[in-house]
Amino acid sequence: MDHPIQTLAVIGAGAMGSGIAALYAAKGIDVVLIDPVPGALSRAAEVIDRQLGVYAPDGVAEARRRIRMDEGLEAACAGDLVIEAIPEKLELKRNVFARLDTLCPAESIFATNTSGLSINAIADSVTRRDRFVGTHFFTPADVIPLVEVVRNDDTSTDTVERVMASLRYVGKRPVLVNRDIPGFIANRIQHALAREAISLLEQSVASAEDIDEVVKWSLGIRLAITGPLEQRDMNGIDVHHAIATYLYPDLENRTTPSPLLAQKVADGHLGAKTGQGFYSWPAETREQTLRDKSATLTELVALLQKRRAD
Known part of the structure; x- marks a missing residue:
């Protein structure tokens, strides 16, 4: 299965959704990126252009043309595979998939990019449980190779094979999680x-x-x-x-x-995004530090993949 899907729909244009969209577009897949939040798509466009400069330095414009942006869920109808990458709130995910279930063709495959919520609980919102699966990407989605593919109790073998083939096609290393357990592996x-x-x-x-x-x-x-x-x-x-x-x-x-963890949350010391966590994160260095870590991860992944190929 060289080209398992023709079009990908990504719901949610945050860091994770943008990374997934850029990754697939760079590999020749048409993508529609969907987010109704004002300003989300314009912010995502800047992130995607930067990411494509890494994936497709000789063809950024061509890859960028493969990504269409839309604010309405109706645009997901074009996706052979629909990956949801919205915040980790069970009812929010269930509501989105309930709408997608009525909008998308019966043959569309649905995937949720949850970090650990029950795949069964989310899949209960749709009629196509056999065509529903978890795809847990890791931050940064465009760098970390592994994706956990998680079955619900009714996920078909064909769905698993198609999703895993699409992930391999874009260079990911999918691992199948046979049981829906909290947090996966x-x-x-x-x-x-x-x-x-x-x-x-x-x-x-x-x-x-x-x-x-x-x-x-x-x-x-x-x-x-x-x-x-x-x-x-x-x-x-x-x-x-x-x-x-x-x-x-x-x-x-x-x-x-732990009490220490609870106190950090109560004090609003949430890590890099608030400037203080277990470490201090000055605003003037925070973004550069995160970019440097991402670049180092990219180099490490390339080295490990080369070692494995050799």
């Missing part, structure tokens, strides 16, 4: 890691900078080429079992967000 592992890191910070074991330094320059480097299960094999499962016997009882295992 990546966010469950990420939150387990973050829960322990925040607990270490609360206990004053080390500073935020040093905790991150440990992860980036030990686990982070290794995880780029060896997953946690493969690493257990390489270290020896008996060794892991022995360490787990005494370490697991001491690990953070609370089932509610």
Whole structure:
């Protein structure tokens, strides 16, 4: 299946939706990007032009012409595949898909770019549950290769195959999640890691900078080429079992967000977007820092992909 879809519709022109639109357009797919919020599409156009300069430096204008922008959901009728990338609010997503279900042809495939909401709960809003799937892209959507493709209880094999083929066509590395569980795979592992890191910070074991330094320059480097299960094999499962016997009882295992995390939210210290979180994010350096990190990720992905190809 060389060219699994002809046209993509993306609902939501934020950073995620813009990245998805640019990615598909750069690979020759016609895209309609839809957002009713005033000013959203004009802001997205600037982001997309910058992104296409990375994907298609020799053909930005051509790729840009493949992206049509519209404010009405009716425009989604043109999409063989419709990817929703709106805020993480269950009822908002359900309402959008309920409308799309009445507007789009029966053969259109629907995908929700939720980070962890129930695919079954969102799919309940449509009649085509067999043609409904989760596609969890990662920020930045145009850089991180992996996409989690998540079934609902009724997703057909044909739907999974077509969606995964379309993702491979644009250079993504899709992984199938067979069960609809909260957080899927990546966010469950990420939150387990973050829960322990925040607990270490609360206990004053080390500073935020040093905790991150440990992860980036030990686990982070290794995880780029060896997953946690493969690493257990390489270290020896008996060794892991022995360490787990005494370490697991001491690990953070609370089932509610930590007081430190709750206090950050209450104080409005939400991270880079507010200028203060676990770190300080001065406005004059914040955007440049984020761009630099994105560029570094792009270089790292290219290096890893080249290594794998070789």
